[in-house]
Amino acid sequence: MKKADKSEVLPQMYLEQMAEAIRVLGHGQRxxxxxxxxxxxxQSVTDIVEAIAGQQGAVSQHLGKMRAAGIIAARRAGRQVYYHISSASPVTILNCLRREYSKTVTKSNPRM
Amino acid sequence: MKKADKSEVLPQMYLEQMAEAIRVLGHGQRxxxxxxxxxxxxQSVTDIVEAIAGQQGAVSQHLGKMRAAGIIAARRAGRQVYYHISSASPVTILNCLRREYSKTVTKSNPRM
DNA sequence: AGTATATATCATGATATATTGATATGTCTA
DNA sequence: TAGACATATCAATATATCATGATATATACT
Known part of the structure; x- marks a missing residue:
């Protein structure tokens, strides 16, 4: 097992920004x-709307939010806008959680 | 439009739960x-309160939330309660973001 | 020009989450 | 047992986020 990279403790301000980024991913539809x-x-917006059976407006807002966070990027082609993942983090995070998820959920502990 | 291979896609319900888990980490103080x-x-609660200069009640609530999510666990020793990380995911996620963070932030793209 | 299509944005009521101050619970020690 | 200390919980309010329906903008086509 790899030894954790004890790189310095990040100042609260950065953590605040990270938390914000994390929150963007904290949404089922996203x-x-x-x-x-x-x-x-x-995929184009319409593709996505169909694929996840969402509302156009809502999906567009989610896309906008994730784009603002740098998670995804877009390119326009004619009247459609195609989105793609532009940062490794969401995939890494999802994989991480998929792994965690497959384990039996560890119970917390006795009442205190 | 490409047909999605549904077998590899996690069902929305799981994603919803994952999103909930992610949201627990989406908070600066946490x-x-x-x-x-x-x-x-x-660390004991008091240790943590001091280390991050937080309010006792708030910190306790954060700890409770993270414990409920299985991220951390606790053990009581006398009147103090010691907490520790009980799941790899927060560390993985934080490292992932630390890495992302060190890169120059990629700008999104033109107005559409 | 006008119409259809794709996407983005806005306004707003509903819901969730955070923050704060106060108090309750549990545990130790004199 | 009382009193101090450590932690947890509560209640009230503030703030953020969501979902929805409506509308605006941008592009293509005729």
């Missing part, structure tokens, strides 16, 4: 979108 | 706590 993009590489 | 525990291995 994870669905990430999964979809992971699977198909690139 | 990341501070994780970092502190990562650094010190085990």
């Amino acid at each position: 994870l669905q979108i990430i999964q979809q993009l992971e699977l198909c590489g690139e | 990341l501070q706590i994780i970092q502190q525990l990562e650094l010190c291995g085990e």
Whole structure:
């Protein structure tokens, strides 16, 4: 097992920003979108709307939020806008959680 | 439009639960706590309160939330309760983001 | 020009989460 | 037992996030 990289403790301000980034991923439908993009590489908004059976407006807002966070990026082709994952982190994080998830959920502990 | 291979895609319900788990980490002070525990291995509530300069009640609530999510665990010793990280995911996720963070932030793209 | 299509944005009510101060619970020690 | 200390919980309010329906913008086509 690899020894944790004890690189310095990050100052609270950075953690705040990281927390913000994490929160962007903390939404079921947004994870669905990430999964979809992971699977198909690139998809138009309409593709995504269909794939995850969402509402157009809502999906567009999710895409906007994730784009603002740098998680995904877009390219316009005619009237469609194609999105793709632009950062490794969501995939890494999802994989990490998929792994955690497959384990039996560890119970917490006795009441105190 | 590409047809999604549904077998590899996690069902929305799981994603919803994952999103919930992710959201627990999406909070600056909670990341501070994780970092502190990562650094010190085990700490009492008071230790943590001091280390991150938080309010006792708030810190206790954060700890409770993270414990409920299985991220950390606790052990009582006398009147203190010592917490430690009990799941790899927060560390993995934090490292992942630390890595992302060190890169120059990629700008998104033109207005559409 | 006008119409259809794709996407983005806005306004808002509903819900969730955070923050704070106060108090309750549990545990030790004199 | 009382009193101090450590932790947890509660209640009230503030703030953030979501979902929805409506509308705006951008592009293509005729």
